[in-house]
Amino acid sequence: MSKNKLKTEKPESKKPKGVTPNPDVLKKDREPEVKVKELVKDERTHKVLGVVFLLLSVYCFIAFTSYLFTWEDDQDKVFRYSTKELLIGDVKVDNLLGRLGAFVSHNFFFNGVGIAAYLFCYFFFIIGINFIVGRRVFRIWRNVKYILFGLVFISMTMAFLAYNADFPWGGALGNALNKWTSGFIGKTGTALLLLVAGFSWLIWKFNFNFKWPEKKIKPPKPISAVAPVVAAQTAAGTPVAAKDITPAARKNGLKEDNGVVVIPPAMYNEEEEEDMPPMHLVERDEISVIPSHAAYMPPAVAPVNMAGSAEEEDELSEEEEEEDPGPLLYIEERPEEKPVNKKKTGVEEVAFEIKPTFKDEEEEIEEIAAIRPVGPVDPYDPSLDLRDYKFPTLDLLENHSADKVIVQDTTELEKNKNQIIDTLKNYDISIQKISATVGPTVTLYEIVPAAGVRISRIKNLEDDIALSLSALGIRIIAPIPGKGTIGIEVPNVKKSIVSLKALLASEKFQNSTMDLPIALGKKIDNENFIADLAKMPHLLMAGATGQGKSVGINALLVSLLYKKHPSQLKFVLVDPKKVELSLYKLIEKHFLAKLPGEDDAIITDTKKVIHTLNALCIEMDLRYDLLKEAGTRNIREYNVKFTQRRLNPLKGHRYLPFIVLVVDEFADLIMTAGKEVEMPIARLAQLARAVGIHLIIATQRPSVNIITGTIKANFPARVAFKVSSKIDSRTILDIGGAEQLIGQGDMLVSFNGELVRLQCAFVDTPEVENVAEFIGNQKGYPDAFLLPEYVDDKDVDGKELTLADRDPLFEEAAQVIVTAQQGSTSLLQRRMKLGYNRAGRLMDQLEAASIVGPNMGSKARDVLVKTESELQEILNNLL
Ligand SMILES: Nc1ncnc2c1ncn2[C@@H]1O[C@H](COP(=O)(O)OP(=O)(O)OP(=O)(O)O)[C@@H](O)[C@H]1O
Numbered sequence: 001m002s003k004n005k006l007k008t009e010k011p012e013s014k015k016p017k018g019v020t021p022n023p024d025v026l027k028k029d030r031e032p033e034v035k036v037k038e039l040v041k042d043e044r045t046h047k048v049l050g051v052v053f054l055l056l057s058v059y060c061f062i063a064f065t066s067y068l069f070t071w072e073d074d075q076d077k078v079f080r081y082s083t084k085e086l087l088i089g090d091v092k093v094d095n096l097l098g099r100l101g102a103f104v105s106h107n108f109f110f111n112g113v114g115i116a117a118y119l120f121c122y123f124f125f126i127i128g129i130n131f132i133v134g135r136r137v138f139r140i141w142r143n144v145k146y147i148l149f150g151l152v153f154i155s156m157t158m159a160f161l162a163y164n165a166d167f168p169w170g171g172a173l174g175n176a177l178n179k180w181t182s183g184f185i186g187k188t189g190t191a192l193l194l195l196v197a198g199f200s201w202l203i204w205k206f207n208f209n210f211k212w213p214e215k216k217i218k219p220p221k222p223i224s225a226v227a228p229v230v231a232a233q234t235a236a237g238t239p240v241a242a243k244d245i246t247p248a249a250r251k252n253g254l255k256e257d258n259g260v261v262v263i264p265p266a267m268y269n270e271e272e273e274e275d276m277p278p279m280h281l282v283e284r285d286e287i288s289v290i291p292s293h294a295a296y297m298p299p300a301v302a303p304v305n306m307a308g309s310a311e312e313e314d315e316l317s318e319e320e321e322e323e324d325p326g327p328l329l330y331i332e333e334r335p336e337e338k339p340v341n342k343k344k345t346g347v348e349e350v351a352f353e354i355k356p357t358f359k360d361e362e363e364e365i366e367e368i369a370a371i372r373p374v375g376p377v378d379p380y381d382p383s384l385d386l387r388d389y390k391f392p393t394l395d396l397l398e399n400h401s402a403d404k405v406i407v408q409d410t411t412e413l414e415k416n417k418n419q420i421i422d423t424l425k426n427y428d429i430s431i432q433k434i435s436a437t438v439g440p441t442v443t444l445y446e447i448v449p450a451a452g453v454r455i456s457r458i459k460n461l462e463d464d465i466a467l468s469l470s471a472l473g474i475r476i477i478a479p480i481p482g483k484g485t486i487g488i489e490v491p492n493v494k495k496s497i498v499s500l501k502a503l504l505a506s507e508k509f510q511n512s513t514m515d516l517p518i519a520l521g522k523k524i525d526n527e528n529f530i531a532d533l534a535k536m537p538h539l540l541m542a543g544a545t546g547q548g549k550s551v552g553i554n555a556l557l558v559s560l561l562y563k564k565h566p567s568q569l570k571f572v573l574v575d576p577k578k579v580e581l582s583l584y585k586l587i588e589k590h591f592l593a594k595l596p597g598e599d600d601a602i603i604t605d606t607k608k609v610i611h612t613l614n615a616l617c618i619e620m621d622l623r624y625d626l627l628k629e630a631g632t633r634n635i636r637e638y639n640v641k642f643t644q645r646r647l648n649p650l651k652g653h654r655y656l657p658f659i660v661l662v663v664d665e666f667a668d669l670i671m672t673a674g675k676e677v678e679m680p681i682a683r684l685a686q687l688a689r690a691v692g693i694h695l696i697i698a699t700q701r702p703s704v705n706i707i708t709g710t711i712k713a714n715f716p717a718r719v720a721f722k723v724s725s726k727i728d729s730r731t732i733l734d735i736g737g738a739e740q741l742i743g744q745g746d747m748l749v750s751f752n753g754e755l756v757r758l759q760c761a762f763v764d765t766p767e768v769e770n771v772a773e774f775i776g777n778q779k780g781y782p783d784a785f786l787l788p789e790y791v792d793d794k795d796v797d798g799k800e801l802t803l804a805d806r807d808p809l810f811e812e813a814a815q816v817i818v819t820a821q822q823g824s825t826s827l828l829q830r831r832m833k834l835g836y837n838r839a840g841r842l843m844d845q846l847e848a849a850s851i852v853g854p855n856m857g858s859k860a861r862d863v864l865v866k867t868e869s870e871l872q873e874i875l876n877n878l879l
Pocket residue numbers: 497498543544545546547548549550551552700744745746759760761762763
């Protein structure tokens with residue numbers, strides 16, 4: 001991985017070409033090339049320094065240890081002779097490391113800090129190791145703090161305890177401090193002070209839990225009450241139940257104020273950070289996916305969890321690479337951390353490897369402590385970020401039909417019945433029995449034909465029967481599936497409207513445990529038809545203009561709004577007609593998803609539709625990655641695992657809301673964008689089901705060039721309102737019948753191999769407005785749900801990869817790669833929520849800027865820049 005920079009960066013061009021090498025000239029030329037800066041940065045310099053520090057550490061250790069045995073004799077000589085004599089003369093000393101050993105040890109012990117001098121050996125040792133390995137194995141800043149404390153505390157304590165001893169246990173420092181404190185607060189006071197300091201250090205380090213025995217204390221809640229999980233769900237300043245605050249959470253900044261707990265604005269405490277377990281370098285990348293949820297992440301809280309706060313950056317540069325705050329309390333499943341080779345991205349094969357991390361024992365203990373669940377863990381509740389959200393109430397909707405029970409005029413029934421019997425008799429078809437079921441729009445007459453009558457004969461007479469009954473919209477179902485009967489549907493003279501309100505109030509809907517329950521309408525037997533969109537899993541709707549499509553879409557959307565919390569569901573609304581779905585603008589911050597940087601969440605422009613569909617494909621791919629890493633097969637399993645806190649948010653895991661894409665006029669899009677729209681739709685329809693992305697596509701023109709084979713094959717659930725021809729009906733349903741519907745929400749639903757006639761639930765525009773207003777007036781997220789960014793290849797293609805044309809995200813990408821020291825495209829995708837292509841392009845640009853090495857196939861690229869300061873320099877030079 002590591003590269004020798006002097007070798008690679010040496011500019012060849014400086015050598016005079018075609019001139020016979022003259023050793024003198026060459027010597028002169030070469031010298032200025034080794035700049036001091038480069039020398040300081042050079043890896044070899046670091047290694048040499050590392051060896052020097054290690055030897056220093058060993059030297060001091062031997063000298064100090066030898067001093068413990070020889071100090072009496074040597075001390076005399078050190079006192080007796082001047083430094084010059086001691087160092088240059090030929091005085092004999094007993095220290096194993098000679099005069100220098102004796103001199104150094106004497107100064108460290110006697111004139112310095114006594115036995116605490118050994119801390120210097122440790123200090124030199126950790127510096128040496130860090131230099132030699134070329135990365136932070138030991139945390140220097142933390143160790144310096146401990147060493148400084150140790151020097152003062154140990155020297156003072158030793159001086160206090162052994163104040164009469166000849167050996168300089170506390171050294172000059174310990175004696176001086178001891179003398180001063182004893183004079184100032186007395187010996188007892190000094191003893192107490194030392195005890196307090198010692199205990200404070202122990203408490204600070206190990207954070208003992210002092211439980212009061214009698215009081216039953218609630219098991220500690222996960223720290224995640226503060227960091228990403230809740231950072232994503234609780235706005236800064238949002239009150240949290242005071243009882244929920246835990247020592248750990250308290251430590252992370254939760255404050256109690258008048259019985260409620262307030263999350264303070266971002267406070268970044270390095271000690272807190274250190275007490276969190278470190279993450280694998282590769283795992284750090286996984287934070288990347290959080291930005292999608294970051295739509296919810298209150299800015300004031302976010303820095304607590306994510307690298308990048310100003311304060312933290314200072315800390316980072318100071319300590320070279322201080323790690324991110326570790327994970328919160330979650331139950332981690334380690335087996336899934338095996339190296340995985342990601343699928344081919346189309347840009348390059350990207351590797352996802354686990355790199356070894358260097359942990360000291362202390363860190364390991366911290367990590368284990370954090371991973372192990374401490375007592376029962378409360379499930380994560382995604383709705384907590386909008387905990388006061390109120391579901392819309394039924395009184396926002398209207399009852400459109402006063403009569404709850406549909407009563408059909410008995411004379412009309414009798415008349416129709418007789419007419420059916422007479423008509424059939426004319427064709428020599430006798431019947432055994434006839435019964436009628438009165439539905440909202442049509443009445444179903446069920447006929448049991450006499451023995452020996454062939455059903456196909458009745459079917460063939462469909463038109464004649466319709467003519468004799470002189471009623472429009474007659475549909476013959478021969479036989480009714482599952483029954484040995486023949487059905488004749490005759491439109492009612494007086495139709496009743498099926499109010500959405502009635503459907504939503506029904507027990508079936510209220511008690512439904514479906515993922516995405518949609519109240520579509522009423523069957524002919526007045527049974528409510530409530531289906532699970534998640535199981536459908538997509539819906540294709542067609543119908544001539546004015547037959548009830550828009551009302552149908554509203555009914556679907558409103559039913560979902562009545563059942564789902566904003567955290568569980570997001571809509572992507574595509575409305576080329578610009579007016580149909582505009583009402584939903586009010587719920588943008590609750591239920592809508594949009595592309596980053598877009599003003600309007602409701603998409604009306606074809607180009608933006610293409611971008612959005614591709615962004616959804618990226619979201620789908622990202623979700624698949626998450627599912628794979630979580631070892632789950634679908635969104636349901638994944639979310640269960642996430643809510644049980646078995647998935648680490650710092651690895652990019654997040655609660656996945658369902659996403660429902662609604663396209664109100666598909667024909668329009670296909671006409672203007674063709675394959676560009678068809679392909680992502682087909683891809684989503686094929687694959688998105690398992691990751692909770694569902695499509696509702698509506699069109700006025702159900703012709704074969706709009707509803708192509710690819711689309712049709714992936715939409716098993718289809719709805720047809722009245723269409724103008726039998727061909728259209730066949731295109732949408734694979735069967736005729738929709739042309740005979742009577743309009744106004746009369747529809748056929750083909751689902752699970754069954755064809756059901758329904759009267760679509762009716763919801764009027766003012767009702768939708770009421771519901772949208774009701775939701776819109778409540779507190780929402782800061783912004784709409786952000787989809788991943790998608791950049792059209794066409795927008796960037798043709799541009800050369802010169803540094804002048806750098807991607808706007810170039811710097812950010814460079815930071816990500818250098819901080820993580822992992823040159824992987826998937827890291828960029830995840831961390832920055834980018835598509836494959838853009839991340840790949842960024843990687844190429846990083847290569848052009850010599851920040852990463854060349855593509856190495858399935859392995860991650862080498863990162864050529866090791867530190868952020870080095871990167872900053874490169875970036876400055878690029879400007
Ligand atoms: N389920 C229903 N019950 C009763 N009436 C309905 C129903 N659906 C639609 N209608 C009536 O039909 C009219 C037209 O419906 P809608 O606006 O939904 O048609 P559309 O198919 O969307 O038309 P377009 O394609 O032109 O937008 C409505 O204004 C309403 O009066």
